[in-house]
Amino acid sequence: xxxxxxxxxxxxxxxxxxxxxLGPARAxxxxxxxxxxxxxxxxxxxxxxxxxxNGRVPALLGRLVERYRPRIAVIACNTASxxxxxxxxxxxxxxxxxxxxxxxxxxxxxxxxxxxxxxxDATVRQRYVDNLAAEHGADCTVLRHGSAxxxxxxxxxxxxxxxxxxxxxxxxxxxxDQPGGERMDQVVLACTHFPLVQDELRAAAPHxxxxxxxxxxxxxxxxYLNGEAPWxxxxxxxxxxxxxxxxxxxxxxxxxxxxxxxxxxxx
Ligand code: DGL
Numbered sequence: 001x002x003x004x005x006x007x008x009x010x011x012x013x014x015x016x017x018x019x020x021x022l023g024p025a026r027a028x029x030x031x032x033x034x035x036x037x038x039x040x041x042x043x044x045x046x047x048x049x050x051x052x053x054n055g056r057v058p059a060l061l062g063r064l065v066e067r068y069r070p071r072i073a074v075i076a077c078n079t080a081s082x083x084x085x086x087x088x089x090x091x092x093x094x095x096x097x098x099x100x101x102x103x104x105x106x107x108x109x110x111x112x113x114x115x116x117x118x119x120x121d122a123t124v125r126q127r128y129v130d131n132l133a134a135e136h137g138a139d140c141t142v143l144r145h146g147s148a149x150x151x152x153x154x155x156x157x158x159x160x161x162x163x164x165x166x167x168x169x170x171x172x173x174x175x176x177d178q179p180g181g182e183r184m185d186q187v188v189l190a191c192t193h194f195p196l197v198q199d200e201l202r203a204a205a206p207h208x209x210x211x212x213x214x215x216x217x218x219x220x221x222x223x224y225l226n227g228e229a230p231w232x233x234x235x236x237x238x239x240x241x242x243x244x245x246x247x248x249x250x251x252x253x254x255x256x257x258x259x260x261x262x263x264x265x266x267x
Contacts, residue, residue: 010070017192018076034238041244046120101190107137116175119190121146145174154193
């Protein structure tokens with residue numbers, strides 16, 4: 001019978017974006033055993049149809065849960081969560097935490113009543129986002145922009161590629177150039193890749209704006225769902241599992257080490 005304290009928390013994304021969710025979770029629960037799963041064979045999710053995401057994500061999560069027996073699964077991806085969260089919950093018999101755009105805190109904090117949602121193309125077109133905007137930001141102008149280029153950029157930066165300020169600047173311009181954009185004071189980072197390049201986004205901002213993401217809230221949610229279940233005395237070496245093992249995975253080793261992940265496996 002395996003030691004229940006060793007049961008990991010599973011983080012799932014299409015690529016490295018979920019590391020922005022793993023980071024705050026490790027900070028809050030330093031002894032947490034971690035399995036980080038990246039569906040890099042399916043990357044990028046943001047350019048897929050809803051049917052493709054629904055056909056892929058619940059089945060993959062099912063295989064991962066069977067192999068690693070996690071205590072909790074975290075869909076550390078806005079695209080997968082806004083499309084497939086209900087299907088994943090239906091497929092798994094463990095608690096599932098989703099990552100959805102932080103529109104509520106953005107609307108609460110906005111003074112100008114113009115907020116931006118920067119995500120993937122797939123996320124920004126979701127009814128899930130319409131509903132969040134209607135529920136929490138009914139008196140706000142909610143600008144949306146999808147940037148596949150910024151997702152690819154975050155992937156490249158974690159593999160050591162040089163900075164290119166034009167990429168974050170273009171992504172922000174996708175919001176700012178819309179009517180009302182010059183008054184936008186809150187930007188929801190509605191793709192988990194984007195907090196990884198948040199400093200660069202901040203540097204590219206032509207006027208003051210606050211960037212928000214769900215990382216800290218998800219960390220608290222994991223702690224809450226874990227309740228009194230024990231953690232090991234110290235975190236074991238984290239595992240990263242990729243749906244395709246290739247040289248671009250090797251280039252991630254230094255970044256993964258920074259998140260306590262030393263072992264790389266294929267699914
Ligand atoms: N990190 C993902 C998200 O939060 C998706 C990036 C992609 O694969 O397009 O939406």
